[in-house]
Amino acid sequence: MKSLRSQLTAALGICICALLVAGGLGTFLVTREVLQEQFDDTLVAKATALITATEIDDEEFEIDLTVQDFAGFGSGGEDYFEIRRGDGSLMVSSPSLTLPGRALVPGFAVPADGKARMVSGFLTDGRPARFYVQRFVPKDDEKREYQDLWLIVAGPMRGMLDSLWVLGSVIAGMSALVLLLTVPLLRVVLAQGLRPVESLSRQVREIPVTHLERRLDLSGQPEELVPLGSSLNEWLGRMEASFERERRFSSHAAHELRTPLAELRMIAELGATWQDQATPERCGEIVKVADELEALLDKLSLLARADAGSQPVEFTAVEMPMTIAVVLERLSGAAAAKNLTIQQQIAPGLIHTDPVLWTTILQNLLGNAVSYSPAGSVISLMASPDTLVISNPAPDLNVRDVDKLFERFWRKSPSHRDEAHSGLGLSIIRACVGLLGGTVEATLDEDRIFQVEIRWARA
């Protein structure tokens, strides 16, 4: 597994190494450039001094020996010069060149453009050197016999190169030492810096699946990690809510399915054990439970088809007021028994929808409203081609319940006394509305008026 600390150590080590190499190389090159420039300046200054020290005296070319010796061109000196005529023939050379084994490059070619120049090269003994070539005219050449003279000054670079080698060695050594110390130091510093990350990671690891209500303690965490921790806490909250929904679904589903089965079994056992209990009434109860289970199965099948996208949807023009009237007629008995008033505002005309899903929505919505409205209350129904809004008093509901209303099998009371409702109604409505391309929203106002509003997408 990749380690953040190792990766950061390696990356930072490589960066520092690259910086050290670049810095060292830069320092070395700049130093070499500066030293060479100084070297060249010195060589040019010596050449200038030599030129200044030349003159024509009695038609003879002379050079001031004091200057020559002072500039290091005397016997035993480390610098050299030659003065050549324009045809390349040697006229004068420095005393330092008279020593055995020392000579400037023979056959030196006079620059064709006649301009002064500085070049690198090697002395005849193989030592690297800088060569400065300049054309000059000695003083007092009144007869103009020495107008085409060339001064070649050479200075060996050994000293400068030795200095550069020492500098390079020092830079390389220091860089290596810094690198050696950097790796362990980086590991220590990164370990310290990553401690809050490890703390956060440990907290996450220590949260068991069974305790999703726990949250990460972000006090004392660096500000860079607080957003991450906050996001993790939000994620935990969503996980907790999701697990809680799943748990509620499982328990409610078990309740809705197992209780009728227990009833069936108990009725059957009663009849099987005591013959006098095997009555037509008992058999009727079995049929009733089976009918309820069948209705539940139909609802679950519809939801499963909607989830799987296999519920057929066939849009057609449906007479809206008539379909609502049919559903209201079916519920009229139950509404009358509770003395409910249903206020209707139904726009005339057609609605483009799937008749099966549309009727399912109406039956569930109005059925819920009739079942759960207190006796003597008023149910409001507004329908138009764009919206369907049904509201009714719901004194038992609270705001917290509204979020759970669309959960499958959720009921305000876990009781199984009300066999007509399984807690699937609103989830079926949402699934049907979704299939028809609409949206559904449930709200509960301060007066405990519960409202379901469906908006259809415009074609």
Place this chain on the structure above:
Amino acid sequence: MRLLLIEDAQRLSATLCQALTRMGHAVDAAENGEDGEWMARRNDYDVIVLDRMLPGKDGLAVLRDLRRDNFLTPVLLLTALDATEEKVRGLTEGADDYLAKPFALAELVARLEALARRQHGQADSRRSVGPLEIDTSRKTVIREGKEIVLTAREFSLLELLARRPGQVFSREQIEARLYSEADGPLSNAVDAAVYALRRKLCPPGTPPLIATRRGLGYVLDLT
């Protein structure tokens, strides 16, 4: 056994009451947590059958409150929630047993009898009381190798008296054990049941096993 069934599913509650009553148990039924708890506190039951998910006060809340107030009556949780954590939760809240729906009547009754036996300090379903060999599980009574056929209510009466031979049980105590609140027995129902049981247990010529303590009640006298 005197049982309390707290179950909101009306059909299940009604059929279960019917079955248990036919087996000779006195069963009171409650449809919600509040009523059930009130009855549990008011009457002395051998076992309480408690649904987990109830309207109003939840089954676990009823159980918690009963245990908090030191009500030791065994409680069997009857529920649709069969997940292990739900069982563990129910048992840790104070339930003595847990049965998931749907269930077999025979299993429920066996569990109720086992709980009742433990409640009365009896390890085995078979026990010898004087000349009688009583099997509370098979509902049989044998005297001198011969089985005595008893009705469910007669067997319940014998079971009660045999729990503590020599102890006098008042008419009220017997009535509370044999009849549910819905039964509304006649004033001489206990006397009639004792008379019938006494006649079956002791053939003519043998000393009576059930003695009457005038003004006090009845006792299983083995002396």
